[in-house]
Amino acid sequence: MAASSQTAALSLAATAPATISTAAEELRQDLRLIAEMIEPESRVLDIGCGDGALLAYLARHKNVDGRGIEISQSGVNACVGHGLSVIQGDADRDLDAYPAKAFDVVVLSQTLQATRQPRKVLEALVRIGRRAIVSFPNFGFWRIRLGLLLTGRIPLTHCLAYPWYETPNIHLCTIRDFVALCDEIGVRIERSVTLDRLGQPYSLDPRGSLANLLAEQGVFVLRGSSRGASDTALRSQC
């Protein structure tokens, strides 16, 4: 894995062959960043894989053995119709069946805030993946804070574009909230990248107040604690 996210993202844009950078540009900014964090040939589970853009990219350019879970039927059908291995399901219900360390990397992009039990989901991610990569919108972003302060209404941003009455995002959190939960359940943060409003990545300290104010999104690489690992070892023996 690259030493810093900045170099990783920049090297992609600057030095990658034309075909890859073209394909990478089709990817959402946070997905592009996630793709760079994944080693070639690894086993990847993408939870909430949507139309399969990340999986297709990883299969094509990194020879990854990829699987996906997607809640929407049309998304699943599109993925399978394109030859991707994707099941219909959701993060709240369908992660228990997977054995511990079934994947090298489990990806949950822009989905954590839409789960019913984010804490359980987070625990499941680091159980079934050697690493988990989680991206989510930061509710502590200054525009959100300012919007709520000035207008008194639920702020709409391009990451959080739904009005309050039909948003799937039922468990929004700030970067600080997320870090606190990781600490509480013993999930180690290996690396964190924050994205500003233009999708520009920065390596700000996720525990600092600057990241929580300036980042519109956070991308975290997580690993289970050794305590968690022994729990799963016991569980897998049952």
Added chain:
Amino acid sequence: MPILTSPRRRLRSAQDWPGNRLLVREPLRLDCGIDLGPFTIAYQTYGKLNADRSNAILICHALTGDQYVADPHPITGKPGWWETLVGPGGVLDTERYFLICANVLGGCMGSTGPQEINPATGEPWALSFPVITIRDMARAQKRLLDHLEIDSLFCVIGGSMGAMQVLQWAASYPDSVFAAVPIAGAARHSAQNIAFHEVGRQAIMADPDWCGGHYLSLGRKPVRGLAVARMAAHITYLSEVALHRKFGRNLQDRLAVTYGFDADFQVESYLRHQGSTFVDRFDANSYLYITRAMDYFDLAAEHDGSLASAFKGTRSRFCIISFTSDWLFPTSESRQIVHALNAAAANVSFVEIASDNGHDAFLLHEPELFETLRGFLNGCAEHRGLGRSQ
């Protein structure tokens, strides 16, 4: 309801039916402990086996299906049951794949079953035919593939009872199955489904013409019982929405109800027709045996109750498909298979297709089903080195 006067002659002309027949001399050890053999497997093939022998697809038929996937049925003359999928450029592309479909063991379209003559007695087997299981069916199919010198199937695919055979293949012969597509199936037959089958069997056995199963020797045929069994089963293949859309409460060739027990309603007339045409092409004892095989199917039971163990270490690629309105093999059954495959860290896709055609949707033109199958098979073909489709 028409009564057939010469059922024996009609059903015993199997030798004249088109297709291939393989006589397997080596007896088959069945789950019930009996060695059956020699026995016959009747089968159809479509397309050509490639030089690597790597493009074969085994199609597994459902309870009342047969090997005539894309040929006119030799008795009814109706088009093959998956004709819409099979052909040059089709989802099951005959220019690319070599398709094989065999009549199941216990069936009545040429493979050895209760209506065939027991060589030991010179009489039809009837109820002296051993009870067979889904695993026995797969074992018989394996013999056929050994004969065809196909060690590894590109794909095993089937709906309903065909899906059970697909799962059995994946569990019993994992190294011979590159891709597995069980459609509208389950890893075990539910209590409700066993109950429906029991209604059908009791209807057959309550028919005086069943004669304890010896109707063929006596020149009789339990057509009323078999027709009722088919009528009851047919309801379970549809959905309330589909039935209502098709028939509503419409009356059949009349303006008002007749205050009697004729088929006043179109839906009654339809069911009677389904029942009466079914008896022309199916053997009542075969119906008993095949429904029993489905009832006995419980893949987890073969593996100490753990379905995941049935798929342990599998390298096959799975595509599980269910339909929203299928209440006979509901999505929850498919989801259990998916969870077991996930637990086995298998490569699995799972698609639930929106359709109000009920269980029968797998036999109908469902565009989303076709697209899913096409995409999945294309992806698998690339991994198999069969090249891209045109």
